[in-house]
Amino acid sequence: MKLTLKIWRQKGPKERGRFETYQVEANPHMSFLEMLDVLNEELIAKKEEPVVFEHDCREGICGTCGMVINGEPHGPLPGTTTCQLHMRHFRDGETIVIEPFRASAFPVMKDLGVDRSAMDRIIQAGGYISVNTGAAQDANAIPIDKDTASQSFDAAACIGCGACIAACPNASAMLFVSAKVSHLALLPQGKVEAKHRAQAMVKQMDLEGFGMCSNITACEAECPKGITVENIARLNREFLSSSLRSEAKL
């Protein structure tokens, strides 16, 4: 299949970016990233600079890859990361527009690569249970209801790719933050610090320059791992109830 690609090229965080147009010959069995590999090999053969895009596991679990494809983070297929998207979902002769994830808290490093370290700093603010190595009791000492454990897992499945933020017109990180808050607050081990956690993570989220949530739910629609906005409701509840406790305020 013959494709026309309009790809965002940007030399560095402070440089001006622009769309460049490329032609590439692809095969329907290729993954989207393999199609970009083919383009890059051709560019290198012409001694031109290849397109920078981030990727690693190519199995949809590490969360490294991500780009906006025809206006949608991770492209048109629901529940799928960019690396798991295959060319059979595109038409011969199609023009594909490829941009980086856009958010002011995600500065572009180069071409399609963005800096998502703000998400790490939010986790560092409180996205954990404070337990030192060696301080744990026997694993079966805390029975956890199967459904609760399963709900907690659903939230914990977040891969930290940032598609929710790229999908949101406000570039809000609420889905990401709420997934971690939910994962831990649902478990008895995580309840101890739940109030403080919600306050600390929200505060850091605001500091990083992410926008407010206005219930558009584009985040849920674009999440490759099916994280639901129910988690945002849970975060709101955790946050509001902890706001009423003066000692939990930061």
Next chain:
Amino acid sequence: MSLDSKTPAGPLAEKWTRYRGTMNLVAPNNKRRIDIIVVGSGLAGASAAASLGEMGYNVKCFTFHDSPRRAHSIAAQGGINAAKNYANDGDSVYRLFYDTIKGGDYRSREGNVYRLAEVSRNIIDQAVAQGVPFARDYGGMLDNRSFGGVQVSRTFYARGQTGQQLLLGAYQALSRQIALGTVEMYNRHEMLDLVLVDGKARGIIARNLVTGKLERFAAHAVVLGTGGYGNVFYLSTNAMMCNVTAAWRTVRRGAYMANPCFTQIHPTCIPQSGEYQSKLTLMSESLRNDGRVWVPKTHEDAQAIREGRKTGNDIAEEDRDYFLERRYPAFGNLVPRDVASRAAKVACDEGLGVAPTGLAVFMDFTAAFERYGKSKANSMGIHDASPAKVRELGEAVVSEKYGNLFEMYEKITGENPYKLPMKIYPAVHYTMGGLWVDYNLETNIPGLFATGECNFSDHGANRLGASALMQGLADGYFVLPYTIGQFLSNEIRTPKFSPDSKEFLEAEAATRERLEGLMNIKGSQSVESFHRRLGKIMWEYCGMARNAEGLTKARTMIQALREEFYKDLFVPGSLEEYNPELEKAHRVADFLELGELMVIDALNRQESCGGHFREEYQTPEGEALRDDENFAYVAAWEYTGWDKDPALHKEELTFENVELKTRSYK
């Protein structure tokens, strides 16, 4: 020279407890003065960095990823073993130890493996306390399942994402230490050299991948948790950026590389579909519980399938060869990974492969659909269910068990595995070989430690399923944080090191020269093309089956390829900028050296054991033939110079607690 493993004396079951109770400690006030560098933030690296930070050391942790949550540990699907005996099926530390030693075909160290089995229990406790959402039963207790080649249920799992959940646990523990300031995190920094001062590991040279600038970091000790080298084969189930550079650079500084030819080829991966393919995807071992592996009996049928004139469904039952069931009636489709992989290769070599490339066998769930469907129909009180109804019910049961894997298969291949049998083929998955370490996980370079997949110590010649996560976390949480004290307790009077000493400046200059060298070749071929060619040589001659003639040829071919690489490589862009092509270039340069060493090691080991199958050494039935008299040793290789033969150091393996037996699955 023979190597001393420093395994403590005493009965096997007491070695670790006694040793831990008597080893040297570093007092809290001294820990504050000691710096430790941890390279890598996967299960082994992140757990070590977090634990060392909690203990009060000053830790600097490095990853080439944009975040410590991305390491490839995250992709592990199946589970993690632990000798908890929650299933009350007679499991014990000794049983886990024994299964691991036997599974490794008696090429690992007893003391290390027993310790691994012992601390496996603490890992589960720790992970649950961190909030890892393991699968549970209706009573709220942890659930277990069974995994390849063992007779107990000791595998803890979190759906098909156990690695992800364990890594996030370690990442969160690490994040907490970063917030507390005990760990300084360096994302997007790649270690490119080890710095030795007076023969001890005292720092690293890292490249800031964003600016492209080289940076120097000093510490009292250096810990590697940098993963395996499976990407030397180009196509593997490893992530794209997995590489050997950090470990290989320490080899170039004198560390020994042990058993590099021990690589694990996983039998059930999605086959390659074309030349453009960048990586292979694993289908979990658990599928072999219900999938039957087969190829057509006749070449005509196989050819018709390859050419698309027939599908698997068109081949009648009597025209199929369920070759694992035929060859290994006792274990059938559930033989260990190395055995299953070789059998698939034999079938394809005979021309019976079922993909256009000729390299695939079927994994068929028809029998499972029927079995589960009938049982489900009975349980619903339907006793005259039509075949279509049985099939429908059976598909639903299989979907509950393996739905996410079937979905992933369809996403990648575009074929519906509920309608057509899956096509699978073996692929490189894990490397048992790695840096030689003693019982303290210290390499032969004082102050340099290696944890997780990057060391060689626990899996022998073949790793059992669900043991990689166990080893990475055992090393990082429960072994290294103690054993590093043996070295550091002698360093409490050592002042902080300056990264501006001549040793550091020299190492930085050498690294710069190496990178400039690659940039300045200005040839015409891309890194990718060299990597692909190297992978083909490795797979062809040092893959599932090896022989002296092929290995000798491979060595010459690798040398020639390396020469061509340094003459005709083209790296776009420049040194001091974000340049992924340059990163790939120096990684492939190191693979070109490691690949040759793997071939040398495979040539030296004139026996077949585990993942290392030398065609000259097999039984008349085509099974692996071990030579315990001459090869019950660890081969640790010392780099002696460019284009020189490496020097072999042996660590004899002594087995005081288990009897060496032939593994049989017939």
